[in-house]
Amino acid sequence: MKGHRIDVDSFWLPHAGSTIAKDVDFGWNAVLGVSTVFFVLVVGAMLYFVWRFRRRGSAVAESEVDHNTTLEVVWTAIPIVIVLSLFGIGFKGFMRAAVPPAGALEIMVTAQKWSWAFTYPTGDTSPGELRVPKGKPVKLVMSSRDVVHSLFIPEFRIKQDVVPGTYTTLWFEATEAGETMLLCTQYCGTGHSDMLARVVVMEPAAFQSWLDGLGGDSKLPPEKAGEALYTKLGCLACHSLDGSPRVGPTFKGIFGRSQTMNDGAIVKADEAYLKESIVAPTSKIVKGFQPVMPVFKGVVTDKQIDQLVSYLKTVK
Amino acid sequence: MSATALSHTAESGHPERAGGTPAAASFLTDGRGLRSWLLTLDHKRIGLMYLASTTVAFALGGIFAVIVRLEHLSSGPTIVTAKTYNQAFTLHGAVMIFLFIIPSIPAALGNFLLPIMVGAKDVAFPKLNLASLYIFWIGTVIALASIVGGGVDTGWTFYVPYSTGTTTTVSLMTFAVFVLGFSSILTGLNFIVTMHKLRAPGMTFFRLPLLAWALYATSIVQILATPVLGITLLLLIAERAFGLGIFDPKLGGDPVLFQHFFWFYSHPAVYIMILPGMGIVSEVIAVHAARRIFGYRAIAFSSVAIALLGFLVWGHHMFVSGQSELSSVIFSFLTFLVAIPSGIKVFNWLATLYGGSIALTTPMLLVLSFLVLFSIGGLTGLFLGMLSVNVHLHDTYFVVAHFHYVMMGGTVMAFLAGLHHWWPKMTGRMYSEKWGRIAVGLIFLGFNMTFFTQFIMGARGMPRRYFNYPEQFRPLHAFSTFGSWVLGVGFIIMLVYLLVSLKRGAKAPDNPWGGRSLEWTTTSPPPTENFAEQPVVTGTPYEYPARSRA
Numbered sequence: 001m002k003g004h005r006i007d008v009d010s011f012w013l014p015h016a017g018s019t020i021a022k023d024v025d026f027g028w029n030a031v032l033g034v035s036t037v038f039f040v041l042v043v044g045a046m047l048y049f050v051w052r053f054r055r056r057g058s059a060v061a062e063s064e065v066d067h068n069t070t071l072e073v074v075w076t077a078i079p080i081v082i083v084l085s086l087f088g089i090g091f092k093g094f095m096r097a098a099v100p101p102a103g104a105l106e107i108m109v110t111a112q113k114w115s116w117a118f119t120y121p122t123g124d125t126s127p128g129e130l131r132v133p134k135g136k137p138v139k140l141v142m143s144s145r146d147v148v149h150s151l152f153i154p155e156f157r158i159k160q161d162v163v164p165g166t167y168t169t170l171w172f173e174a175t176e177a178g179e180t181m182l183l184c185t186q187y188c189g190t191g192h193s194d195m196l197a198r199v200v201v202m203e204p205a206a207f208q209s210w211l212d213g214l215g216g217d218s219k220l221p222p223e224k225a226g227e228a229l230y231t232k233l234g235c236l237a238c239h240s241l242d243g244s245p246r247v248g249p250t251f252k253g254i255f256g257r258s259q260t261m262n263d264g265a266i267v268k269a270d271e272a273y274l275k276e277s278i279v280a281p282t283s284k285i286v287k288g289f290q291p292v293m294p295v296f297k298g299v300v301t302d303k304q305i306d307q308l309v310s311y312l313k314t315v316k
Numbered sequence: 317m318s319a320t321a322l323s324h325t326a327e328s329g330h331p332e333r334a335g336g337t338p339a340a341a342s343f344l345t346d347g348r349g350l351r352s353w354l355l356t357l358d359h360k361r362i363g364l365m366y367l368a369s370t371t372v373a374f375a376l377g378g379i380f381a382v383i384v385r386l387e388h389l390s391s392g393p394t395i396v397t398a399k400t401y402n403q404a405f406t407l408h409g410a411v412m413i414f415l416f417i418i419p420s421i422p423a424a425l426g427n428f429l430l431p432i433m434v435g436a437k438d439v440a441f442p443k444l445n446l447a448s449l450y451i452f453w454i455g456t457v458i459a460l461a462s463i464v465g466g467g468v469d470t471g472w473t474f475y476v477p478y479s480t481g482t483t484t485t486v487s488l489m490t491f492a493v494f495v496l497g498f499s500s501i502l503t504g505l506n507f508i509v510t511m512h513k514l515r516a517p518g519m520t521f522f523r524l525p526l527l528a529w530a531l532y533a534t535s536i537v538q539i540l541a542t543p544v545l546g547i548t549l550l551l552l553i554a555e556r557a558f559g560l561g562i563f564d565p566k567l568g569g570d571p572v573l574f575q576h577f578f579w580f581y582s583h584p585a586v587y588i589m590i591l592p593g594m595g596i597v598s599e600v601i602a603v604h605a606a607r608r609i610f611g612y613r614a615i616a617f618s619s620v621a622i623a624l625l626g627f628l629v630w631g632h633h634m635f636v637s638g639q640s641e642l643s644s645v646i647f648s649f650l651t652f653l654v655a656i657p658s659g660i661k662v663f664n665w666l667a668t669l670y671g672g673s674i675a676l677t678t679p680m681l682l683v684l685s686f687l688v689l690f691s692i693g694g695l696t697g698l699f700l701g702m703l704s705v706n707v708h709l710h711d712t713y714f715v716v717a718h719f720h721y722v723m724m725g726g727t728v729m730a731f732l733a734g735l736h737h738w739w740p741k742m743t744g745r746m747y748s749e750k751w752g753r754i755a756v757g758l759i760f761l762g763f764n765m766t767f768f769t770q771f772i773m774g775a776r777g778m779p780r781r782y783f784n785y786p787e788q789f790r791p792l793h794a795f796s797t798f799g800s801w802v803l804g805v806g807f808i809i810m811l812v813y814l815l816v817s818l819k820r821g822a823k824a825p826d827n828p829w830g831g832r833s834l835e836w837t838t839t840s841p842p843p844t845e846n847f848a849e850q851p852v853v854t855g856t857p858y859e860y861p862a863r864s865r866a
Contacts, residue, residue, distance in 0.1 A: 012775045027705045035695035049669035061607035063671025064862035075663045083652040093704025098641050147478040154777025157708040161637045165565025168638045185711040185779040187471050190398045193782035
């Protein structure tokens with residue numbers, strides 16, 4: 001996992017990069033304080049008693065007190081007050097994170113094994129990379145095309161399952177420009193731990209010009225644009241570039257290669273085959289592999305397919 | 317032993333044997349050969365067979381854990397493929413939970429001890445008890461068939477629609493769990509009837525040892541919660557086999573419904589795992605501190621409170637699942653309430669240490685380890701119960717560390733404490749105290765190296781069930797793996813000295829620790845009928861004399 005990193009600037013928690021992070025960290029500090037005090041008291045008392053009342057000679061206890069109502073009421077009541085305070089702090093932060101402010105920028109999130117795609121109000125889609133403006137609330141409206149996934153951005157302290165057949169939502173407001181990572185945290189199979197995305201927080205003006213260019217022509221040559229898509233779409237989770245088989249066949253030398261399908265047919269990997277394998281991946285399965293690849297029809301545009309095919313021709 | 321609590325004490329039992337009357341044959345020698353074991357109705361033999369079975373399961377689950385930890389020695393592929401890794405963590409969880417930790421204390425130690433502790437000759441339904449064991453073995457064989465037949469890669473939680481779509485042997489594994497559930501239900505039923513109907517004369521409920529109370533609370537949960545898991549898994553199998561649309565949205569089902577059903581069992585199941593452990597701690601701490609248990613009624617009632625409240629908190633596994641915010645708020649509130657009875661127990665155990673005469677025997681060291689580790693497990697539960705903090709920590713290594721502190725630091729330490737405490741009673745042999753202390757030290761050290769590290773990783777954002785991981789986590793992952801080796805060595809030493817003791821251990825006296833509950837009044841090991849004569853109970857099992865009275 002090169003190029004992905006969560007910034008950690010304290011012992012316990014990642015860098016706080018959103019407004020919600022401050023609520024969560026306040027709650028964390030409160031419960032860490034309470035826990036530390038209780039732990040020191042319990043273990044301290046235990047160690048002291050073990051030393052003070054260690055067995056010397058015969059097994060005769062010094063005390064036979066077996067209840068003390070006052071003590072028992074106190075050690076029940078005080079923890080009740082403390083845990084209810086913790087509940088209140090958690091409740092407050094949770095409710096603030098549950099209600100997105102009006103006027104938030106809405107981004108549709110599509111999750112599938114094992115990639116993320118982000119569609120902006122302009123209708124343009126950014127696969128594998130979530131770019132957002134700094135200082136502006138962003139609402140994610142999320143859906144899954146296959147199994148349950150979960151969107152987690154540690155530096156923003158946000159997480160929500162992405163469930164097939166329904167929409168779930170999340171919101172956040174990034175507080176500083178920079179880059180971090182987004183991870184899938186609901187187990188979803190072989191490529192689960194490679195289901196990552198880059199999160200880029202931009203100054204609002206820069207974000208706007210990036211968004212304007214998203215649907216426009218890429219200045220990159222098609223094979224370079226295709227190479228970027230290979231990474232962003234998460235193809236690498238299953239298709240290696242070095243010849244080793246993973247969940248799917250390797251892309252090394254794929255173009256022009258003749259392969260035996262599981263029905264015995266021998267198919268040469270030309271442009272048409274490659275395109276078919278992206279939009280309808282289960283129609284032809286290479287022998288020795290399972291029909292598990294998700295359908296990318298509707299996820300990538302025809303132009304992006306052309307770019308991917310151009311790139312695959314260069315993988316030798 | 318001046319102030320005797322029980323009329324049938326070591327004194328009244330011994331002279332008879334010392335006086336030349338031959339002692340009744342021990343249950344171990346009463347019938348020899350494989351057949352006498354496989355067809356036995358003796359709860360003690362059934363308990364020992366459970367003990368052997370769960371020990372094998374623990375070793376198997378441990379092997380899967382070793383694979384998982386070795387894989388994490390470096391990021392990227394280390395020793396296995398992603399597919400194998402996913403199977404390894406799934407099978408580690410499924411084997412440890414369904415084949416080891418759920419049956420370990422109730423079915424193994426509970427079966428052996430409960431009838432003796434209440435002063436009975438056996439459980440209420442001895443044949444049903446043997447049937448439970450056979451059902452457990454059948455379920456185990458089906459689970460092993462599933463592993464050999466290709467394994468399962470869903471995680472032990474079997475979440476849909478992943479589990480309905482995967483090509484691995486999910487149906488076979490879930491069927492195994494379905495079968496194992498019956499074993500658990502029948503054992504629970506047997507224990508409840510035994511405690512209601514077979515208590516010795518004078519053995520009121522408030523004279524029961526606290527382990528019996530804990531097993532009673534556990535049995536209630538086993539009987540009420542397990543059927544829900546059974547039905548859920550049957551529905552999952554029906555969906556896989558016949559396309560019945562209960563959970564898969566493609567068929568018109570609801571995947572979150574599965575999570576509700578699953579946790580409706582599996583959260584109470586956490587209490588099936590920890591309550592008997594708490595019962596053992598209550599016994600061991602009183603005996604090895606030679607002191608009356610502090611707050612007998614509070615400990616007894618808190619077991620029942622935990623069992624009942626435990627049914628109402630399942631939704632705290634689902635704060636980010638898409639369930640309504642209102643549900644999450646209610647579940648968070650109830651979760652904080654269930655923390656209270658656990659806290660009360662810890663305070664009572666500490667108060668029991670106060671003024672005791674504390675012997676640092678192997679069982680006591682294990683109980684002290686329990687107190688430290690379970691405190692960490694319980695307190696980190698507060699982090700996860702807090703709604704806002706849970707959102708960040710959910711499905712990270714923080715959760716993995718938390719439940720290992722509760723399940724392994726709690727239940728397994730308590731199980732081992734119980735095993736060492738009653739080993740002389742069960743086998744008639746003493747083990748090496750020296751090696752016992754060394755093993756406990758290694759296990760405590762290795763456990764904390766392995767799992768405390770995981771709190772740090774999780775808080776920093778490391779998700780669980782990740783084959784690959786960001787390079788920044790490599791040092792912590794590697795340290796955790798080193799810890800697992802220390803832990804493993806501790807367990808191997810423990811297994812060796814316990815096995816050695818069977819052949820070469822000194823003969824155990826009837827009451828090596830000075831315990832005052834009924835099992836210490838009979839011989840080590842006990843006769844098949846448990847007692848030479850029917851015990852009559854006149855006091856509580858914790859009436860230790862103190863210096864002021866002695």
